[in-house]
Structure formats: structure tokens, C-alpha cells
Amino acid sequence: MDVRTASLPPEGYRLTISPTGVVLEVADAAGEVYGRETLRQLAGPAAFRVAGFAPASVPCGVVEDHPRFGWRGCLLDVARHFRTKAEVLRFVDLLAAHKLNVLNLHLTDDQGWRFEVPEYPRLTSVGGWRPSSMVGSGGEQDGRPHGGCYTGDDLREIVAYASARAITVVPEIDIPGHARAALAAYPSLGTSSSYEVWTSWGISTSLLSPTASTLDFFRTVFDHLLEIFPSPVIALGGDETPGATDEHRAFVRQLAEHLVARGRTPMGWDEVLDIDGLPPMVIGSWQNEEAGVRAASAGHDVVMCPEQHVYLDHRQSPDPGEPIPVGWVHTLEDVYTYEPALTGPRLRGVQAQVWSEHLDSVRRVDYMAFPRLSAFAEVAWSSGSRDYAEFLPRLRDHHLPRLDALGVEYRPLDGPHPWQTRPGVPGRPR
Ligand code: ACM
Numbered sequence: 001m002d003v004r005t006a007s008l009p010p011e012g013y014r015l016t017i018s019p020t021g022v023v024l025e026v027a028d029a030a031g032e033v034y035g036r037e038t039l040r041q042l043a044g045p046a047a048f049r050v051a052g053f054a055p056a057s058v059p060c061g062v063v064e065d066h067p068r069f070g071w072r073g074c075l076l077d078v079a080r081h082f083r084t085k086a087e088v089l090r091f092v093d094l095l096a097a098h099k100l101n102v103l104n105l106h107l108t109d110d111q112g113w114r115f116e117v118p119e120y121p122r123l124t125s126v127g128g129w130r131p132s133s134m135v136g137s138g139g140e141q142d143g144r145p146h147g148g149c150y151t152g153d154d155l156r157e158i159v160a161y162a163s164a165r166a167i168t169v170v171p172e173i174d175i176p177g178h179a180r181a182a183l184a185a186y187p188s189l190g191t192s193s194s195y196e197v198w199t200s201w202g203i204s205t206s207l208l209s210p211t212a213s214t215l216d217f218f219r220t221v222f223d224h225l226l227e228i229f230p231s232p233v234i235a236l237g238g239d240e241t242p243g244a245t246d247e248h249r250a251f252v253r254q255l256a257e258h259l260v261a262r263g264r265t266p267m268g269w270d271e272v273l274d275i276d277g278l279p280p281m282v283i284g285s286w287q288n289e290e291a292g293v294r295a296a297s298a299g300h301d302v303v304m305c306p307e308q309h310v311y312l313d314h315r316q317s318p319d320p321g322e323p324i325p326v327g328w329v330h331t332l333e334d335v336y337t338y339e340p341a342l343t344g345p346r347l348r349g350v351q352a353q354v355w356s357e358h359l360d361s362v363r364r365v366d367y368m369a370f371p372r373l374s375a376f377a378e379v380a381w382s383s384g385s386r387d388y389a390e391f392l393p394r395l396r397d398h399h400l401p402r403l404d405a406l407g408v409e410y411r412p413l414d415g416p417h418p419w420q421t422r423p424g425v426p427g428r429p430r
Contacts, residue, residue: 001039003032011101011166012066015039017058027066030166034099038063041402048097048405071303071349072380073102073170074373076365077356079109079181080201082148087362088158094370094408096165098377103162104170104235104284104351107150110180110198110206111357115150117224120186120217124149127181130197136324136358137428141199146360155228170267171229174237175218175255176208176248189214201357203240210251219258226262233282234259239269249275256281267303270295282348289341296346304340305351310376312368313355315429316411323367323420324358325427332395332413333388336375352376358427363409367420370410374399 006025008014013035014025024035040047042058074095078088088105095103107114113127129147134140150158155171162169183195189208198204208214225234236259238252253275256266260279267282270291283300285292292302307314307327312335314327340350352373359365374395378386396413403410411420 001036003035008064009066010070012064013038014062014064016062017042017060019060022058030101031066033096033166034065034067035063037097037099038065040097041398045398045401045405048402067099067101067381068383069347069349069380071102071351072100072377073104073303073305073349073351074100074369074376075104075106075172075305075351075353075355077106077109077354077359078114079106079112079174079356081146081356081360082112082114083356083362083365084148085150085154085158087365089161090362091365092158092162092165092167094373094406095162095167097402097406098374099381100373100377101166102168102170102349102351104172105158106172106174106355108173108181109178110204111201112147112197113181113185114148115155115225116152117221118152119220119224122185123182123221125185127185127197130199132199133360134200134357136422136425137201137326138426152224152228159229168231168233169229170231170233170235171225172235172237172267173218173221173225174239176210176244176251177204177206177239177241178237179208180204180206183208186217189217203242205242207241207244207248208251210245210247215251215254218255222255222258223262226259226264232265233267234264235267235284237269238272238275239286241271253278265301273298273300284351285342286353292340292342292347296342296344300346301348302342302346303348303351304342305353307353309338310335310350310352311355312352312372312376313358315427316368316372317415319415321416321421321423322427323364323416323422324425325429326358327428328430330372332372332375335372336378336386336388336391338376338379350376350380363420366409367411367416370403370408371395371400371413372411374403 001022003024008027011030012027013031015035016023026032046053113123128149132141180198183190184197259266283295314330315322315325
């Protein structure tokens with residue numbers, strides 16, 4: 001294949017396939033990734049196998065394309081249930097196959113701290129595992145230890161692997177709530193003499209104490225993160241902080257300012273809009289669409305990720321037989337037809353969210369993420385109207401065979417395989 005640069009919109013490409021060969025004109029490195037990805041799509045599902053594929057022929061024609069949004073994200077929660085490095089690399093491959101370009105990696109939460117910080121080894125030796133986990137949304141515990149963490153080299157490898165696929169990894173450390181794992185490791189960050197890494201799901205009322213020493217601690221932790229992740233945007237959470245005071249809000253603002261002083265743009269969930277004096281940030285509008293509109297008018301950039309539309313941990317149909325049915329019903333059609341309420345220059349893009357309280361294996365992630373993430377990828381990439389009746393046969397006849405070839409255990413269109421169900425495990429439908 002002949003690859004040349006050309007004047008095209010950012011991330012754009014022009015793929016020309018003729019009897020004499022293939023020419024790929026690209027705007028930039030990302031455009032080359034996407035042009036090659038389109039060629040792979042045209043080569044048929046077997047091109048998505050890692051071995052055993054002998055390229056036969058591809059149809060002649062010209063494809064010229066570029067994305068609608070610069071932020072086509074997916075959050076992966078590796079805190080509630082750890083995903084091994086190999087599983088994260090596989091997930092990166094799946095994002096790349098869908099021309100998604102941001103992996104928002106949720107690295108810390110009440111239930112686990114997932115990366116080593118040399119100055120504070122107890123974050124992973126204590127905060128990196130829990131003795132048991134809640135089974136679904138009932139009170140029952142499984143009594144089975146769960147844990148895991150990444151070394152700095154593991155994360156650098158993930159960053160490099162993603163970068164080669166035009167994906168930016170945006171790391172997230174969640175403060176001042178969702179921090180029980182850090183509190184268990186270093187109780188002096190809080191107000192109690194001891195804490196345990198949480199073995200339940202939900203919203204914990206344990207918050208970091210917004211003191212000068214906690215601030216110093218987290219400045220050091222974020223500085224370590226910045227050495228590993230070159231992402232221009234670094235996420236600090238800020239969501240779900242019951243009982244937060246002005247001091248907690250100032251604590252979040254000071255860490256946001258610390259990131260700005262280090263040349264990065266802080267990202268926070270939309271609760272941070274209640275904090276006075278924030279520097280310009282990227283706001284993840286998750287509670288509703290209005291939050292994103294409010295954030296834009298306050299001068300922040302916005303990523304739309306509302307839980308009413310693009311939370312892929314939420315159930316996929318009203319059938320009570322959906323495995324561990326939590327949240328609202330977000331069918332494939334609901335996700336495909338999602339259109340952000342915000343428009344204009346402050347809208348960076350959209351992001352789907354894969355929270356993992358109820359996803360204790362990569363097979364569960366596959367089931368919840370696909371094929372809804374395939375539908376979402378079109379929302380993020382394509383401008384123009386979307387017609388579900390037009391999408392569905394394309395998905396069924398062309399894209400699901402690609403997912404099969406990739407070995408993705410997606411939810412079949414007519415409901416789960418028997419082995420994908422979780423009979424008797426209670427959910428919490430809304
Ligand atoms: C969130 O879902 N708490 C951002």
C-alpha cells in the first residue's frame with residue numbers, strides 16, 4: 001500500500017482501491033490508523049482474526065472520511081474489578097477497531113487502588129485488594145479475595161500500545177470521594193483510625209480529609225501519574241461526595257490547579273461545577289445533559305457521557321433475565337440514536353462508560369460493552385442522520401461477524417446465551 005500525507009481534516013483519510021493497487025492519503029498518524037482499519041473492514045471478517053487469514057481481494061472504490069468529534073471515548077473501570085494488563089491491551093484493540101480514540105482508565109475507587117506509587121507502597125499492598133465482593137446488588141458476599149495492580153512499566157506499555165493505535169489513555173484518580181482504598185492504605189488521609197477497602201457497591205460516605213498533608217500526598221501521587229501518562233487531560237473524579245464541605249471543594253480545586261501548573265488540563269465529573277474558582281477544565285457530563293450545557297456556559301470543555309444514555313453497565317433490555325440487571329434500560333437502539341444535547345465549540349465529544357461493579361470477568365465486559373459500543377462508535381464518528389433500521393442489518397450481516405472473528409462475546413441481538421445469564425444474582429433496575 002502506498003501511504004501519503006494530504007490536506008484533509010484532522011484524523012481524516014482517503015482510501016483509493018483500484019485494480020492497480022491501494023493508495024492511502026492521510027491527514028496525520030491517526031488518519032493512517034483509520035484508513036488501514038477501513039481497509040481491514042473491506043477485506044471481510046476473516047481479516048479480524050490474528051492468524052489464518054490470506055487476503056484475497058477487496059472491492060474497488062474510494063472512501064474519504066474523518067470523524068465528527070475529536071473525543072470518542074470509552075471509560076473502563078479497572079478499580080471495581082481489576083482487568084489484567086493483557087485484557088486492557090485487548091480492550092485497546094477493540095477500541096481501535098471501532099475508531100474510538102480515548103480510553104478513560106478509572107484506576108482508583110473505594111474497592112481498589114490499581115497502580116503502584118513508589119512513595120506510597122501501601123496504596124497497592126493494602127489498597128490493591130479486598131477480601132470479598134458483594135454479589136450483585138443484594139447483601140450477599142462471595143468471600144473471595146479480589147485484587148491486582150499495574151506497575152509503572154505496565155502502564156507505560158498500555159500507553160504506548162494505545163498511542164500506536166491513535167488512542168490517548170486519560171487516567172483517572174478519583175478524589176475526594178471514591179477513595180476508601182487509599183484511606184485503608186493510609187488512614188491518616190481521613191478522619192477515622194482505620195478503614196477497609198470496601199467490599200460493597202454504592203456510594204461511600206468516607207471522604208479524604210481536605211488537609212494540607214492530604215493535599216501534599218495527592219500532589220505526589222498525581223506527579224507520579226504525570227510521569228507515566230502524556231495525556232494532555234488528567235482526570236481527578238470529584239463525583240458523589242456526600243457530606244462534602246467547602247474545604248473538600250477547595251481541595252479539589254487545588255489539585256486541579258496543580259495539574260494546570262504542570263501543563264495539563266484537569267477533567268472532573270459534573271459535580272465539580274459546584275466548586276468556585278475552578279480553572280478551565282474538561283467536564284464529564286454524566287448526571288444529565290443539562291450539566292454539560294451548564295459547564296459549557298461556565299467556560300469549560302465538555303465530554304457528554306450521560307447515564308441516561310451511554311452507561312454500558314446498565315441493562316440492555318427490560319427482560320428480568322438480563323444478567324445482573326442494574327440501571328436503566330439502554331437498548332442497542334437507544335445507544336445508536338443518542339445525540340448530545342450540547343452543540344458548539346465547547347463540546348469535545350462523547351464517551352461511553354463501562355463501570356465494572358457487576359462485571360467480574362472480561363467475558364462480562366464483552367457482554368455489556370458489545371455490540372452497544374459498536375453502535376456508540378458511529379454516534380462518535382459519523383455526522384448526519386442515523387437510522388436504526390439501516391444500521392441493524394449492517395451490524396448483523398457485517399459487523400457481528402467481525403466481532404466473532406475478534407473473539408468478542410457480545411450480547412446476541414435476541415438476548416443472552418444461557419451461559420451469559422446469572423440466575424439468582426439480584427440487580428437494581430431503575
Ligand atoms: C459516575 O458515574 N459516578 C461518574
